[in-house]
Amino acid sequence: SAPLTILGLESSCDDTGAAILRRSGGAVAILSNVVASQTDLHAAFGGVVPEIAARAHVEKLDLMVEQALAEAGVALAGIDAIAVTAGPGLIGGVLSGVMAAKGLAMGLGKPLIGVNHLAGHALTPVLTDGLGFPFLMLLVSGGHCQFLRVDGPQAFQRLGGTIDDAPGEAFDKVARLLGLPQPGGPAVERAAALGDPRRFDLPRPLLDRSGCDLSFSGLKTAVLRARDGVIADKGGMTEQDRADLCASFQAAISDVLAEKSRRALAGQARLTGFAVAGGVAANASLRARLERVAAAAGLPFVAPPLALCTDNAAMIAFAGLLAFEAGQRDDMTLSARPRWPL
Ligand code: KG4
Numbered sequence: 001s002a003p004l005t006i007l008g009l010e011s012s013c014d015d016t017g018a019a020i021l022r023r024s025g026g027a028v029a030i031l032s033n034v035v036a037s038q039t040d041l042h043a044a045f046g047g048v049v050p051e052i053a054a055r056a057h058v059e060k061l062d063l064m065v066e067q068a069l070a071e072a073g074v075a076l077a078g079i080d081a082i083a084v085t086a087g088p089g090l091i092g093g094v095l096s097g098v099m100a101a102k103g104l105a106m107g108l109g110k111p112l113i114g115v116n117h118l119a120g121h122a123l124t125p126v127l128t129d130g131l132g133f134p135f136l137m138l139l140v141s142g143g144h145c146q147f148l149r150v151d152g153p154q155a156f157q158r159l160g161g162t163i164d165d166a167p168g169e170a171f172d173k174v175a176r177l178l179g180l181p182q183p184g185g186p187a188v189e190r191a192a193a194l195g196d197p198r199r200f201d202l203p204r205p206l207l208d209r210s211g212c213d214l215s216f217s218g219l220k221t222a223v224l225r226a227r228d229g230v231i232a233d234k235g236g237m238t239e240q241d242r243a244d245l246c247a248s249f250q251a252a253i254s255d256v257l258a259e260k261s262r263r264a265l266a267g268q269a270r271l272t273g274f275a276v277a278g279g280v281a282a283n284a285s286l287r288a289r290l291e292r293v294a295a296a297a298g299l300p301f302v303a304p305p306l307a308l309c310t311d312n313a314a315m316i317a318f319a320g321l322l323a324f325e326a327g328q329r330d331d332m333t334l335s336a337r338p339r340w341p342l
């Protein structure tokens with residue numbers, strides 16, 4: 001069959017992305033994958049500001065599409081279909097992407113495919129490692145935390161997830177509590193490398209409960225109490241106190257995610273592997289723990305390269321490509337959905 005070239009757009013949170021993928025025969029190649037991060041725009045506010053995000057997406061989408069085309073060496077007329085994140089996410093950003101995609105699809109007279117952002121993350125190990133179905137996916141980012149059993153390109157089963165904060169959110173809040181820079185994950189991980197993970201006795205939320213649900217907001221509160229305890233004792237915190245608290249926090253998060261992953265794997269038959277995605281999967285000590293859990297279950301562990309683990313448009317183009325091949329076609333009535341469970 002003739003090669004198929006697809007353009008993907010992503011704008012559901014604070015990254016504006018465009019990517020071009022090409023299927024030739026059995027192989028799918030990423031021809032380009034560009035992203036403009038808004039981290040600096042939101043830094044002063046301590047979190048993503050939806051209005052600022054939406055405006056920045058509108059400003060950057062055209063530019064990202066141009067860059068993706070240029071890097072891929074593909075003309076706009078060479079695009080066969082346009083895939084776009086249609087949710088879940090911040091509605092202003094999702095709308096910006098959907099409107100841009102509609103404009104392109106209409107102008108080119110090419111098919112439009114609305115993609116669930118979570119499906120994009122969940123299918124990434126198929127793109128990067130050719131992982132077969134069914135596999136278990138742990139999605140851990142600043143906005144998401146869930147276990148998914150991925151049975152096929154459009155067959156997902158949510159086995160459990162956080163009942164409050166996402167782990168990335170917890171890393172970011174803990175960094176803020178300790179005066180470390182944002183995004184908090186990398187800063188906490190760096191500090192933790194020099195700390196004693198046994199110094200502070202932090203809770204392991206929901207380990208006493210069966211199933212795959214998780215909770216991280218109590219852990220954050222426990223870090224706040226531990227911090228205030230040190231300050232009350234000594235009048236302030238030393239670098240070592242901070243490092244010990246970061247290490248203890250990271251150990252608690254890793255313990256919980258590892259144990260819940262072990263249970264999730266134990267509950268599923270005939271899996272081909274265990275995969276992670278999301279920004280928190282960048283954490284080296286967490287990755288090492290999850291790798292051991294997979295090994296103990298006798299399964300390969302797949303952690304896609306970081307640029308494809310965090311929000312990106314290549315994963316949207318890939319999920320869109322699979323949906324296109326399954327016959328999905330959307331039209332100008334495609335709507336942007338702030339909430340859209342898989
Ligand atoms: O997937 P992502 O780029 O964006 C979404 O949330 O969709 O994830 C960002 C999150 C942030 O909360 C950041 O603090 C966290 O991932 N993160 C980390 C690390 N690097 C990024 N958390 C723990 N350890 C890290 N090394």
Ligand code: ZN
Nearest residue numbers: 121141310311
């Ligand atoms: Zn995401």
